[in-house]
Amino acid sequence: xxxxxxxxxxxxxxxxxxxxxxxxxxxxxxxxxxxxxxxxxxxxxxxxxxxxxxxxxxxxxxxxxxxxxxxxxxxxxxxxxxxxxxxxxxxxxxxxxxxxxxxxxxxxxxx
Amino acid sequence: xxxxxxxxxxxxxxxxxxxxxxxxxxxxxxxxxxxxxxxxxxxxxxxxxxxxxxxxxxxxxxxxxxxxxxxxxxxxxxxxxxxxxxxxxxxxxxxxxxxxxxxxxxxxxxxxxxx
Numbered sequence: 001x002x003x004x005x006x007x008x009x010x011x012x013x014x015x016x017x018x019x020x021x022x023x024x025x026x027x028x029x030x031x032x033x034x035x036x037x038x039x040x041x042x043x044x045x046x047x048x049x050x051x052x053x054x055x056x057x058x059x060x061x062x063x064x065x066x067x068x069x070x071x072x073x074x075x076x077x078x079x080x081x082x083x084x085x086x087x088x089x090x091x092x093x094x095x096x097x098x099x100x101x102x103x104x105x106x107x108x109x110x111x
Numbered sequence: 112x113x114x115x116x117x118x119x120x121x122x123x124x125x126x127x128x129x130x131x132x133x134x135x136x137x138x139x140x141x142x143x144x145x146x147x148x149x150x151x152x153x154x155x156x157x158x159x160x161x162x163x164x165x166x167x168x169x170x171x172x173x174x175x176x177x178x179x180x181x182x183x184x185x186x187x188x189x190x191x192x193x194x195x196x197x198x199x200x201x202x203x204x205x206x207x208x209x210x211x212x213x214x215x216x217x218x219x220x221x222x223x224x225x226x
Contacts, residue, residue, distance in 0.1 A: 031214075098167040098169070
């Protein structure tokens, strides 16, 4: 069974702090996606990481794919209240068309 | 920017009734998906669809569920006889295919409530 485990489940920090959230699996993924989801809305794609060791930056967000392609991290620098939301990682390791999602990290950034 | 759209945004139905949830994927996308998210739980894969047939389905996607692409733009999910536990947000997604097939774009969802 594929599993993507995200940690922490919940994170509450002050504006300006840095944070890292993790997405781990015992399985190898051909790629992993990071999404952000607001309450009552669909997940919005942030990034796809494909190559082991790959690092992608999206403004203050830095995404890394593990060398073995089993894990990924999302680092946010100088968090802002607008970063508040649910961050989800997702991937498919079957080579098919069956994407699984992690349970998410709920981030709350206090002003 | 192109986006996935879904209708209706909300649906309330009685247990045992049939519902059809509609999605319009992004126009040049080739792969289509349905997911559900029960309140407070993770997003769960239901089914993927390519070239007018189901590519993969999960254990959740039993005989009560079916999908169809009735024309060149719509992609529908039908639940034949709804149960209370079918209450959830249902998300449609689409992707371009090839190397980008795993990069899926999600619609805003349909909130289904079964009474």
